[in-house]
Structure formats: C-alpha cells, structure tokens
Amino acid sequence: MIGLLSAYIDLALGLVLAFLMLSLLVSGLNEAIVRLLAIRSKFLWAYLRDTLDGDAPKGRSWLPSGLRDVFGALPFARDPRPAHDEEPAPAVPSTPPPEATGGDGITDLLYERVREIDHPTRGRTSIANLPPERFAVAMMELAATEPGGVEGLLERLKATGSPLHGHLKGVWESAQRDLDRFRQGVERWFDSEMERLSMLYKRYVKWVVALLALVVTLLFTVDGLEYGKTLLRDNAYRATVTAVTDAGPAAYDELKAQCEQADPVPCITDTLSQPALVKVLDNAIVSMSVPAEGEPSFHWNGGAWLDRLVTPSHWPGFLLTYIALMFGAPFWWDVLRRITGIRSRRQGG
Known part of the structure; x- marks a missing residue:
C-alpha cells in the first residue's frame, strides 16, 4: 500500500513539474513578446x-x-x-x-x-x-x-x-x-x-x-498521458532495481529480460540517468542531448516530430497538456507547494 501511494505521489510530482516547466516557458515567451512590442x-x-x-x-x-x-x-x-x-x-x-x-x-x-x-x-x-x-x-x-x-x-x-x-x-x-x-x-x-x-x-x-500554449504543446509534442505512463514505468523500473539485492538471482534475470542485454548495468545506468522529466522534451522538433562527456548537441527531429503530431492516439495527451498549460505557472507552483509542503516566506514567517 505504501509503495502504491509512493508511485502515485511520484506521478503527481512528475506531472506538476512538467506542467510547471512548460507553463514557465509559455509565460517567458509571452513576457518577451510583450516587452519586444511594448x-x-x-x-x-x-x-x-x-x-x-x-x-x-x-x-x-x-x-x-x-x-x-x-x-x-x-x-x-x-x-x-x-x-x-x-x-x-x-x-x-x-x-x-x-x-x-x-x-x-x-x-x-x-x-x-x-x-x-x-x-x-x-x-x-x-x-x-x-x-x-x-x-x-x-x-x-x-x-x-x-x-x-x-x-x-x-x-x-x-x-x-x-x-x-x-x-x-x-x-x-x-x-x-x-x-x-x-x-x-x-x-x-x-x-x-x-x-x-x-x-x-x-x-x-x-x-x-x-496561442502560445498551443504552439508550445505542438512544437514539443508533449503527450501528457504518455508522460504519465512513462513516470509510472520509471517508478516500477527503479523498484525492480532496488529489489535485486533482496530478491536474489530471479530478480536479476527479470532485469536482464527487461533490458534485453546480457549485462543490464549499462541499461540501468542509462535509464536512471535519464528520468522521464529529462526525456519529456525529446520529441520536440529540435531535440537536445547531453552526453556524459562532451558538449550538448542539438538534433533536427522533424520527421519523427511530424509523425507524432499527426498520430491520433497522441491527440488526447496533447489536449491534456494544452489544458494544463492554460492554468498558468502560478497555479502549478501552488500545486507543487501543496504536494511538497514548501512554504512561502510570508507563510513561514
């Protein structure tokens, strides 16, 4: 029961952080346009x-x-x-x-x-x-x-x-x-x-x-439903990794099957270093990768982005993201504070 509750809390935090990040992007673009055009x-x-x-x-x-x-x-x-x-x-x-x-x-x-x-x-x-x-x-x-x-x-x-x-x-x-x-x-x-x-x-x-929320949603093709499933899958994956020490060789064999490799260590390292929140913008028309060594690089992702954009199965998730962004960054910041218990300076004295 505690593990299930933890999974739902992780899901809520992940969604709120993603929506807050994208809402801040929308607010920043709006402020830039307002200042540029006076x-x-x-x-x-x-x-x-x-x-x-x-x-x-x-x-x-x-x-x-x-x-x-x-x-x-x-x-x-x-x-x-x-x-x-x-x-x-x-x-x-x-x-x-x-x-x-x-x-x-x-x-x-x-x-x-x-x-x-x-x-x-x-x-x-x-x-x-x-x-x-x-x-x-x-x-x-x-x-x-x-x-x-x-x-x-x-x-x-x-x-x-x-x-x-x-x-x-x-x-x-x-x-x-x-x-x-x-x-x-x-x-x-x-x-x-x-x-x-x-x-x-x-x-x-x-x-x-x-209009800006629609543009951000479509340019980054953030599917809110897909992102929620990814969060739950990541949580389950981490739980499997944590259970290896307690469950013995059987859990290790299951982990190898999930990674489809004889040695799952590189797969585990890659997955844990790229959680769902980091990968939420991977489907943008221009994606960015940050390797373990070297400089970050940008990649044109136009073909995959267009395929994802015209796939009807993603449209409900796009709609969810768009509606979430319409609430604005202050709303999602307030939700984050309530979930995490962060208190503002005024409230904390």
Whole structure:
C-alpha cells in the first residue's frame, strides 16, 4: 500500500513539474513578446487617447476591439504612444488651439507633464504605468494655465470634444469646486480606470497565452498521458532495481529480460540517468542531448516530430497538456507547494 501511494505521489510530482516547466516557458515567451512590442505601453496610451482625445482617425477606437486588433493593429499597425522627448516638462504647459485634437490634443499635453519618468523605446515613450497621483497633478497643472482654472480646462475639453470632459465635470461638481477635493477625486477616478484597464488587458492577454500554449504543446509534442505512463514505468523500473539485492538471482534475470542485454548495468545506468522529466522534451522538433562527456548537441527531429503530431492516439495527451498549460505557472507552483509542503516566506514567517 505504501509503495502504491509512493508511485502515485511520484506521478503527481512528475506531472506538476512538467506542467510547471512548460507553463514557465509559455509565460517567458509571452513576457518577451510583450516587452519586444511594448504592448503594455501601447495599451496604456491607447486608453489615454480614447479617453482624452476621442477615437482614432476614421472613427476607430485606439484600444483593441477584437482579436484582430489584439494580434494585428495594436502590436503592428497603429502605435498610440507619443514620440519620446528627452527635455524635462516646461514650467508652463503648452496651450494648443481649442480645435486641436488627435496627435496635438490633450494626450500630448499630458505626456509633456509626465515625461520626466520616461526613457525611449525606438523613438516612442516607454511609460507603461502612470500613477494616479501623477495624472491628477498633471491635470491640475493644465488647469492652472487656463484663464478660468478648472472651469477653463473643462471648457477647453468640451470645445475639443474630449470624452474626458464628462468625467472631470462630474468629479468637479462632486468636489463642490474645491481644488484639493477635486485633485483627490481625479486620483480615485483614474485609479479605478487603471483597474478596469488592467482587467481588459488581462482578458486580451489570455488569447495570446492560449496561442502560445498551443504552439508550445505542438512544437514539443508533449503527450501528457504518455508522460504519465512513462513516470509510472520509471517508478516500477527503479523498484525492480532496488529489489535485486533482496530478491536474489530471479530478480536479476527479470532485469536482464527487461533490458534485453546480457549485462543490464549499462541499461540501468542509462535509464536512471535519464528520468522521464529529462526525456519529456525529446520529441520536440529540435531535440537536445547531453552526453556524459562532451558538449550538448542539438538534433533536427522533424520527421519523427511530424509523425507524432499527426498520430491520433497522441491527440488526447496533447489536449491534456494544452489544458494544463492554460492554468498558468502560478497555479502549478501552488500545486507543487501543496504536494511538497514548501512554504512561502510570508507563510513561514
């Protein structure tokens, strides 16, 4: 009974470690794409342009409105970010004419007030997180340049057709025209908007993660069911090796039969040095081998990979792996901690 329980624990640990490793790979690829294409920064400035200046040219929203925009327009076709400027914010904000909108509108005035926290990314701003306090102060600075203060700023926003007019007017009325309460109200409003934007960003990123999980599953052709059987077989094999000293020549003969060699020692050494977790990526389109001596080598595995990919018996295992990767690395790390009893620093004190 204890041996059976141990086998199931080994199976659970092996599956969790494999799914955690592959989930980390998916997360790493996603983070690399996000950083390379500056997705977070584009998402923020797309929202700001929608909120401060209105729709993009041709009446389209700057924010993605569907999967086509998520995978095409936002990463490649339209860049809503202002051009990077190394100069510090001027003491007196610029005042474009009231009819100025789009690239000369409120969004660029906002960037002018916050560009001290910026550094360039291929000529564009890299700001991907705008603190609510900084946004509120920027709005107060813009209001200070208007003849009527906040009232003047609201009139300018109304004249340019900015969607921000309605939001700030509601905050100004609820603050009863008190400047300090208005600033605090703008902070709270912008903070809630950033939370909403984060939820929208995560919803769209799930589609990217789903695509990457599918690519990883198919490129490495990790059959979760086959891998589970390999784990159980390895456990049984190790149990046989351990039992040789207690069971005598009969167990040794059985071991020779399994290895199909007169001397099973090389077979035992090779099997124990390459457990299932090490071999889980052997079926990738490009496999890697690490010999006992010498440098690691890579091998093109295209023919065997394609045969495995089009074999229907592997498809349920691929589906299991794909669904497992959709849970994400944090989920599998938490499962691993629960199984092994690892405690986080916060829990361990």
